[in-house]
Amino acid sequence: MLQNWTGRVQAAGATTEAARTEWTAAKAPKRHVKALLESMAHGAVRCMYCDDSRGTDIDHFQPLAVAPLRAFVWDNHLLACSFCNSNAKRDAYPVDADGVCLLVDPTVEDPAEHLFLMLHSGLYSHRTAKGEHTIRVFGLNRADLVAGRKDAFCLACSNLRDWHGLQQDDDDGLEADRVAQALLDSPFVDIVHAMARLDPGLAATVVGKRTVAALELWRSVYGS
Known part of the structure; x- marks a missing residue:
């Protein structure tokens, strides 16, 4: 089903506008994707970024503004609260000089390799450049x-x-x-x-x- 909708984005020109239009119209795929993500979220369906609020939105890890053809790619979807999705991350997707993403991708990486949690202060510190950008983009120290x-x-x-x-x-x-x-x-x-x-x-x-x-x-x- 997701592949079919990717084909629709491709046929519509593979632009960000086309991806957003098709994503808005894709009620059945979004329903299935959200149900699967909810089954993977821990506890009371927590946001996969802040782990505090309830996850209500499907976030595109690589934003549609950057990669419209990944609008319907399964491993580009994460469950997020509305604040993390719409207020914190939005279309942010920093990359280095070689085009490598500077955000920790929790679908393939262990965040603990890039982030360090200081228990008494409740603050995150970074071990790597990826960790530093991840803290900033997701607002992990708000x-x-x-x-x-x-x-x-x-x-x-x-x-x-x-x-x-x-x-x-x-x-x-x-x-x-x-x-x-x-x-x-x-x-x-x-x-x-x-x-x-x-x-x-x-x-x-x-x-x-x-x-x-x-x-x-x-x-x-x-x-x-």
Whole structure:
């Protein structure tokens, strides 16, 4: 179905205007694409960029203004909230001198290779040029996200300690599993993954001594 709609864009001249016109008209393809993306989004269908708000829009990672013939290419579609899609990213698609994209593509790259989350401040820092541009374009350090991550870090430490206690006291493990799943489905799950990736030698300093044992057990069960 997507290939057929790509053919329509091609037949209409393969311009940005043609891509936007066909995308607006493509109700059935958009319905199917959105349903598939929602099934891939974690938790309560979170935005695949900020991981805070509900994903409501289909974003073209490579914008129609840059690549009209990728309007209906499956791996060019990501689920985004309206702010990330329409206010933050929009048609931004920075490239280097060789034309290589300078945004982290989460469909093929591990963001942790380019981004570093500072847990206490809730701020993202960059490891690479891609990370730097990604933070800027997606607005990953906007005030509401930073505040949300700081709260999420506090709650994650508390929830990890609760989960650790339940692992020891819960005979069938069902309650512990439920707490773990709630933590993995929560907004800002990047906090949990960043905690799991902490250098063991720094963990006590970052998460506090009371949380270290819980974090070590979490790593052994869920990895990093």
